[in-house]
Amino acid sequence: MDSLEEIFRRALKSKIFRNREKLLPDYVPEALPHREEEIRKIASVLAPSLRGEKPSNLFIYGLTGTGKTAVVRYVLSRLEASARESGQRVRAIYVNARYRDTPYRVLADIGEGVGVSIPFTGLSTGEIFARIVKKASDAGVIYIVVLDEIDFLVKRRGDDVLYKLTRINGELRSSKVSLIGITNSVDFIESLDPRVKSSLGEVELVFPPYNAEQLKDILSMRAREAFQPGALEEDVIPLCAALAAREHGDARRALDLLRVAGELAERGGAERVRKEHVMKAREEIERDRVVEVIRTLPLHGKLVLLAVISTTAGGRTHTTTGEVYDKYKLLTRRLSLETVTLRRVSGILAELDMLGVISGRVISKGRYGKTRVIELSADLSALLRALSEDITIGELTEEVGREALGKRDSLRRREGEEGR
DNA sequence: CCTCCACAGGAAGCGCAGGAGT
């Protein structure tokens, strides 16, 4: 019987993908190659929860894309399954502090995991805390709270909440809470209040970066599930692995590359994924990132960025804070806007640096002061395109862009002529 | 060796918008 479903399925059948979702960052695979040891270690730390004992707090450190989150989620889902079987009440609560970077939102998420509904905003953190304690106290559950990218929370709000959380067990009756902190910032642990540090770091675990060989294994394994057999040319996986290995062995980056390369191949109607698709994917990922970062920038952030572009136009590759500020003032005057202070611009530049749009390092020029030397670290045309999306500064961007690109091109031409 | 530049970057606080509770 040829049902409609059959027709649709044939129409939907991709030559490239079998199951694209297996390459998405939040997919937790059922095997995590080269992380067997970490898995066993975490499992053994958490195992006491199955007997109703509170597991030690755990602190995990490792660069982005080293599998921290995946490993923790994997172990927790196995743990919860095993607890269900044995009738022990174990509940995992996962919070990512990068996106929930205020004590309020972190507590709100924990509250939700515990089963209290908490409004989007409006309560004091103390109030939420009290509600959580009230709800959880007699539930007789072992809660395992994962605070992923915990540094984002502490960097911006201090370790107050953490301190409270590490002491929550004193206020609970039959329930227990143990914490798993995850971070990719090395100096984070040192910045903590010693009391928090010793409590959170009862057990510590370091995830080393993957090397190119290991990345290849990971990619191959995922590719088997995600792609049609033979859809990848031989050199695709090694290339993705090599590119990602260059970026501190970031497996997430490697998987993104592979997925986007596949999407490009499919969109382009190619039979197989080739090297060129990977290279194009790399550009596209970078461009998307830049556009996204810039879209969410406040107006003066965009203007400061424009000033950086303008002052690095032409043969100059770098500029300084003072120069940028002067240029920024000129630009705001053109638009008859108020200017922000130098302090704020300095802060904006630091943010842009963190976002990877510019890169700067603080140097001292002795008698001539100390400043941040800045250069653009994202692609110029991608930046300009993203900035011109903003209505207020669109025209100005085009003007600066013409200037910057024009100078760059004429410089290239001149170099070309001299070369002859 | 000391000075002093040109900023870095911490701390406190302000006005506003958005949302909740009462």
Place this chain on the structure above:
DNA sequence: ACTCCTGCGCTTCCTGTGGAGG
């Protein structure tokens, strides 16, 4: 209608500092 809370973009005021020039 009113109060209270938070996040945000920002200001004000501040202390800190690497090293060229005196």
